[in-house]
Amino acid sequence: MAVAMILTQFLLLLHFKNAESAKSTIALPGCPESCGGIPIPYPFGIGLNCSLSQEFNVTCRLSYDSNTTIIPVLEDIGSQPFQILNINMSLGQARVSFPAAGQCYNSTTKEEYSWYPPIDNRNSSFRINTEKNKFTVIGCNTLAYLRLDDSTNYSVGCLSSCDSQDTLNKYGSCSGIGCCQTAISKETNYFFIEFDDRYNNADVYDFNPCSYAMVVEEAEFKFRTTYVTTKVLGDIFNLNFGQEWPMVFDWAIGNTTCDIALKNKSTYACRSDHSSCFTVNGGGYLCNCSDGYEGNPYLDGGCQDINECVNQNACSKPGKCHNFQGGYRCSCPFGWRSNQNAECALNVALVAGMAAVLGFGTAFIIILLYFAIAKRIKLFEKRKQEKLKHKFFVQNRGLLLQQLIASHEDRTQNMRNFGLQELEKATNWFDNALIIGRGGHGEVYKGILLDQRVVAIKRSKIVDQAEIDQFINEVVILSQINHRNVLKLYGCCLETEVPLLVYEFISNGTLFNHLHVEEHCSLTWKHRLSIALEAAGAISYLHSSASISVFHRDIKSSNILLDDYLTAKVSDFGASRSVQIDQTGVTTAIQGTFGYLDPEYYSTGRLTQKSDVYSFGVILAELLTRQKPLISSSVFEGGSLIAYFRSAMQENRLFEILDPQIVNEGHRTELEAVAKLAEMCLRMKGEERPTMKEVEIRLEVLWRSNQQQIHPWRSQSLVERPLMLLDYNAGIDTETLLSEQSPHDEEIGHTSTYFNIDKEAEESIAIGR
Incomplete structure (x- = not known):
């Protein structure tokens, strides 16, 4: 033991001596620049007074699984230490390693045992990146939850299943067979992982003894079937067969904006003369070197001029490059001039003057040549733009939409493909002041078209395959639906990398916003009954009266819009599934909103029309009680409105939980009838529920x-x-x-x-x- 301690101290001393031997360019003077070959730039730091604050302090120590490997570790940013893989200064991100949670089945005792490493960064400057990380589950017959709040039941679930090793080998990708992935919500700084005890791998133990769940950087995770079939259980703190999984943190300085931080020069972190500050979402700010400079903006003199002239292509021939602080310029020889792109272009005026001296004929030829070149350049630019638009058109599945419109011209004749320029004018170039709704995937803008129609324009923030699939799914569904109580789709725009959808504008918000207010509710019982009837009619139409049968899959009060006359409009078909009229259901990945999600669909993965019926039953309970489906357990038993509603119906206590406002209106018989209807819709078995008709x-x-x-x-x-x-x-x-x-x-x-x-x-x- 003594020999090991002496060896450890010697390795650390040797490491720091090597780090201090060179002049520091990214760390504070006298502080090590790296640990284990990984650069540690300020505001991070190794050692006393080498970091901006305790949160950014890095400990350089021996690896968990080696007596000779040195690794950098963040000790004080949350519930446990994290090994640093790399730090990105410009993006304000840090990649760290983190072990998976696991659950194993003991074939001797017939018991399951599991371990759950938690993360708690709620009081930290480090936040979990919800765009690059995904919740991932590995194993057969495994349902795991990512609990995002310790005070409520809000969580994200992911179900991975397989019944044999042959099935596993047949698919071999993280698509629900042996492995599944799902996104996590924004502002996630606390979570822990749970496994559903109703699922275990006893039936598949011979090739799948353990199951795993973790938050992992999506780009770095490549699923292999050996993750499922290995016989090695592994260290409980290191479950992924010898290495921890990478995860991405966002970090920022403090929790204030740049304007506020600038007022206190002593604590302002952007120390370099040529640095700039920008505020990040979620609080805090980051520093970057100004254009033309590079280096560490958090150090005095850390941003140094970039010598652009080192690049031989900085100026086009025959131009000459001249570097200066923060930029460069190009000078051109006689007969040439520098344009806005720092390129040397022929001085047409000079050439024309010389041509005039040589004679009108020569000048005329040169002018013709000039216009011919200009026309060709313009034609080239036009073709370039057309190619780019075509690229986006194909990328956004435009060919598929063209076929759809051509094959269903009678139903899609009112749909059109909007130009980007028209939608930019309609929204004042997507002015933030015109945003009327925000979600995890994008924003909705209010706009006015050239024909003076007021519309709602939906734009996604980022584009990936899942976003495009949801976009296409919503267009396909809505193009085949024509109903007064379904939100009307006017068309789409495919000319940009981010596809846009154009809907009719509904001015009066959502049913959720009208019901769940502190003050008196504006909806009388007559209004609520009318809204329920209109929404039921729309859903019934989707199930049985449209050209195809559509399962909405996300019926909830926030997806029912109300116009000025309180007419209901069912919206948001991104998660919907269309099936043949004679098809009763489809097995699919679990998707929906907790509180509204059909428990039979949640447990079996089988989506049917009765799943929408259950969700509509929750809305009926909301209309009757004016309570949210998930609420504090101090209000409802177990935190569930549905459980409390069923209990009140069984014990004949209905009028104790109803909204006093509608009880006082005197429609007791109607209230009892609607409550009975809600109870029928909320039955656990789908076959016992009524149809939407x-x-x-x-x-x-x-x-x-x-x-x-x-x-x-x-x-x-x-x-x-x-x-x-x-x-x-x-x-x-x-x-x-x-x-x-x-x-x-x-x-x-x-x-x-x-x-x-x-x-x-x-x-x-x-x-x-």
Whole structure:
């Protein structure tokens, strides 16, 4: 032990002596510049008074698995130390290594055991990069969660499955078979990993003894089937077969903006004379060397002039390069001039003057030549722009959309391909003041087209394959849907790297925003019943009345928009799936919003029409209670509105949890009917839930009951006799009622056929099957 300690001290001393032997250019004077061959630039530092603050202090120590390898480690940025792989000064990022969480099945004791390394950086200047990192799960029959908050149940889940080694070898990629990946939400500075105990690898233990989950840099992770089939369990702190996984942190100086930081020169971190400051999202700022300079902007004199003339191509021939502080210039010989691109171009005026001396004929020829060259250059630039537009058009699946429009001209005739210039003018060149919505994938702008139509323009922040697939999916779905209660798609723009979607503008926000306010809610019971009926009609249309059957997969109150007349518009079809009319379901990766997600779909991965029915049942519970699906456990049992709602229904305590505002309006019988309908939609087994057509019919009957004035049936409420109006033996004048026009029957491309059902279906609905 003593010999090992002496050897360690000798290696560290030798390392620091070698680091101090050269003049420091990236670290503070007298401080080591690197550790284990990895540069450690200031504000990071090794040793006492060598870093900007304790968070940026780097410890140089022996590797975890070697007595001779030196590694740099961040000790004080969160819940545990991180080994540094590299530091990017300009982007404000640090790549570190971090072990995976694991779960193994013991074939002797028949028990599972697992370990979960947490990350807690909530009080740190380091934030987890949510664009470059992905939550990754490896193993067969493995469901793992990334818990992002220790006070609520908010989490991200990823399900990886395989039933045999042959299946695993057949696919061999991280696409749900043996491995799955999913994005994590922004502002994530705390998380821990859990494995679902309902899933274990006992059935596949012979080739998959352990499962793993981790947050890993997506670009550095390459899935191999040996990760699943290895018999070696590995060190519990080092599960990925000899090396930890890379993960990317964002870092910044302090938590203030550049303007505030500049006011205190003693703590302002941009120390170089030729440096600039920029504020980063999430708080804090970073420093960069000004244009024409390079080096470390956090050190006095750290930004040095770049000698551009070292590059022989800095000036085009026959120009000569002249370097100066912060830039360079090109001088041209007689007869040439320097243009804005620092290129030497022929001095046409001089040539023309010389040609005039030589004679009008020569001058005329030169002028013709000049215009010919200019025309060719213009033509070249035009072709270049056309090629770029074509590249983006193909990249954004424009050929597929052309085929779609050509094959469905009757349904897509109102769709058009907008030019980028028109959308730029419509949004004042995408002015931030016109942003009306933000999400994890982009922004929505309000715009006015040349024909004075007010529209909503959706633009993604970044482009990757998943973004393009969602873009195409939404266009394909909406191009085949024509319904007054589905958000209308006017068209798209494919001329840029980032594809754009153009929708009708809905002015009154979302149902979620109207319900969940502190003050009095603006929605009466009549409004809520109307919204529920319109949304149910739209979803029913998607399921059974469109040219294809569409499963929305993300029905929630924030995806139901309201116009000035409180008409409902179902929106956001990026996660939707279209299937053949005769197809009852499809197995797919789990996607949706916790609180609205069908538990049967969540546990089996089987998406059906009844998954949307469950989500709509959650919305009915929201309309009745004005409570969010997931809320503090101090309000609802287990933090779940649905669990509390079911309990209240079973114990006959419904009116204790309803919104007092609608209870006071006096529609008790209607409230009970809607609550019963919500309870049917929220049943655990999909086969026990009604279809959306049945839900729509029930709500239509309730709406007609609410709207009736003087009528022969006034003495007996329609709510007390749900769907008895459809009983052929009831002796009631149903024809008179059915001839009345419902305000919700008027649709584009969808004729109301609410009551054209056979007697067997009527009796099934009447008894609540």
